[in-house]
Amino acid sequence: HKACGLPCVFFSPGDERSRESPAPAEAQMQAGAEGGGRVSRCCWKCSVTQLKKIFWGVAVVLGVCSSWSGSTQLAKLTFKKFDAPFTLTWFATNWNFLFFPLYYLGHVFKSAEKQSPKQRYRECCQFFGDNGLTLKVFFTKAAPFGVLWTLTNYLYLHAIKKINTTDVSVLFCCNKAFVFLLSWIVLRDRFMGVRIVAAIFAIAGIVMMTYADGFHSHSVIGIALVVGSASMSALYKVLFKLLLGSAKFGEAALFLSVLAVFNVLFVTCIPVILYFTKVEYWSSFDIVPWGNLCGFSILLLTFNILLNFGIAITYPTLISLGIVLSVPVNAVVDHYTSEIVFNSVRVIAIVIIGLGFLLLLLPEEWDVWVIKLLTRLKVRKKEELPEGNGDVTSGLPNKSRRTRPSMSSFAH
Structure with missing residues (x-):
């Protein structure tokens, strides 16, 4: 049964006749009952599995939306007391170190064959190559992504200081369009007209x-x-696919933890320099809002966990919808907390960018599915029309001929 992916056995009447020729009718009824029971059980399992996936999808969508919009609003609130976007970026990136330990805890609770942390680490290190995570691999394959990660978060946080969070969140949705353009140019991905429109x-x-x-x-x-x-x-995602390919959950968790190690070893000097040059300066550590900093880091970590590992329990398209839904959430918060003006131009811009983001979520074979759907609808209409005409003419053949006026009467 292709719908649920489970093997189903169907019995045909011809097979039953060859086995028990004296009672073909009973054999057919028994085969139909057995086959129908297996099909119904298979479809029931399929529907339950899909319902579970949709339920978890809704939960993940709400988690992505709340964590992304919550981290954005908390960053805006933090900058009122702690005007240091790069330091906040550095502080939040350090929390990425928790990715691999959290993944290993999940492995211990869920996997049947439990491995030690060292064994699991060595197995995940094969993602970087046959020699594992060497110093050369660290600088050639991990360090560039550490720089891109830091730039992505720093530019986003610095923009929150300049404009409202609604504009920031909706403009960041354009990264999916940039991913498509870079993938089309660099990775030679399939050309899709609808994505060019997006x-x-x-x-x-x-x-x-x-x-x-x-x-x-x-x-x-x-x-x-x-x-x-x-x-x-977008550059981070395309380069990752180009240089490293696809990663399993453990490999992705280890990679993100390695980015935290790079952040501690090589990026720590930058916040220190910014502090002593008074570019990002605070008078004492007592006034630092540690609650806001930790809250922002936890929300950002939650967002990245759901974004990277949510596909294990639901559909990737549903996860992406959570990012779009964060836009109206930020808009509502901005309406009550700031002096944002939702003029017609801004509303149209938000709708256009949101529509472009949704168009990019369409699968590659969407046009084939639409053509098949339209073809089926046309076939059904053609089947229904003859049946309807047959019922009317067969029921009242003589009456329709007698009462129906000729076209010549309308002509005059």
């Missing part, structure tokens, strides 16, 4: 968002920062 929508939305605030320098810088963050995010 990329055009994203670019048009960026221009309209800039126009909504009257091209002021403050808003233009903020929009440029978000677009730069979305571009770095």
Whole structure:
């Protein structure tokens, strides 16, 4: 049964006749009952599995939406007391170290064949090559992604200082369009006209968002920062696919933990330099809002966990919808907490970018599915029309002929 992917056995009447020729009718009824029972059980299992996946999908969507919008709003609130976006980026990235330990805990609770942390680490290290995670591999395959990760988060957080969170969250949705364009150019992915349209929508939305605030320098810088963050995010994803390919859950968890190690070893000096040069300066550590910093880091870690590992329990498209839903959540919060003006240009820009994001979620074979659906609908209409005409004419053949006026009477 292809719908549920489980093996189902069907009995045919011809087979039953060859086995028990004296009672063909009973054999057919028994075969039909057995086959129908197995099909129904198979379909029931299939429907339950799909319902579970949809239920977990809704939970993951709500988690992605709340964690992403919550981290954005908390970052905005943090900058009122702690104006240090790069330090906040560095602090939150250090929490990535928890990825592999959290993954190993899940492995211990769920896997039948439990491995020690060292064995699991060595097995996941094969992702980097036959020699594992060597110093050369660390600098050639991990360090560039550490830089892109830091730039993505820093530009995003710095943009929150310049413009409202609604504009930041909706403009960051353009990263999916940038991923498609880079994949089409660099990875030679399949050309899809609908995704080109989505990329055009994203670019048009960026221009309209800039126009909504009257091209002021403050808003233009903020929009440029978000677009730069979305571009770095797209470059990160495309380079990962180009250089490293696809990763399993344990390999992805180890890779993200390695990025935290790179952050501690090589990025720590930058916040220190910014502090002593008073670019990001605070008078004492007592005024640092540690609750906001830890809350932002936990929400960002939760968002990345759901984004990277949510596909194990639900559909990837549902996870992406959580990012889009964060836009109206941020808009509602901004409406009550800031002086944002939702003029017609800004609303149209938000709708265009959101529509472009949704178009990019369409599967590659969406056009084939649409053609098949339209073909089936046409066949059904053709089957229904003859049946309907037959019922009317067969029921009242003479009456319809007698009462129906000729066309010549209308002519005169």
